[in-house]
Amino acid sequence: MDLTKKKCKPCEGGIPPLNAVEIEEIKKNISAGWTVVDNHKIKKEYLFVNYKHTMDFVTRVAALAEEEGHHPVMHVYYSKVDIELWTHAINGLSENDFIMAAKIDKL
Numbered sequence: 001m002d003l004t005k006k007k008c009k010p011c012e013g014g015i016p017p018l019n020a021v022e023i024e025e026i027k028k029n030i031s032a033g034w035t036v037v038d039n040h041k042i043k044k045e046y047l048f049v050n051y052k053h054t055m056d057f058v059t060r061v062a063a064l065a066e067e068e069g070h071h072p073v074m075h076v077y078y079s080k081v082d083i084e085l086w087t088h089a090i091n092g093l094s095e096n097d098f099i100m101a102a103k104i105d106k107l
Contacts, residue, residue, distance in 0.1 A: 001029050003102035006095070008068040017092020030101045041086035042097055044104075048079045057081060060107045068103070070096045 003026075018026065020039050027036060034044045048054040058076055061083070065071040075082040085101060087094040 003029050003095075003099045004106055006099050008070040008096040008099050010069060011087050011089045011094055011096060013089040015090055015094070017087065017090045018094060023093055026095065026098045030098055031105045034101050036093075037084075040092055041084050042093065042101060043082060043084045044101070046081045046083065048081070051078050054079055054081055057107065061104055064103055064107065065100070068096075068100060070100050072100060072104070 017040075023036055023039055027034065027042075030042075034042045036042055046057060048057065054076065058074060058081060061072065061074065061081075070085075070087075073084040075084075083104065085097040086092060087096055
């Protein structure tokens with residue numbers, strides 16, 4: 001399944017988060033490096049050569065997040081960005097998080 005061809009769907013809650021089995025199945029569709037944390041969120045570290053490259057990446061992720069209506073948490077350092085994704089409305093993981101992960105990796 002190519003998650004980059006999907007679009008994030010608005011989530012206002014009212015649906016259950018993905019369970020451990022569903023998470024492991026959908027995780028097969030994103031690149032290596034994404035870590036599942038407590039079946040609640042996914043995270044990945046991106047490394048860069050300098051601050052300009054780091055900020056260029058952050059800007060592109062921010063633009064993508066606006067397009068998709070799904071916003072990651074980003075911890076920005078000089079040559080590193082840590083990204084965390086989860087669906088706040090359901091306090092857990094949804095397909096949207098994996099769609100965003102796949103699209104961020106293509107930037």
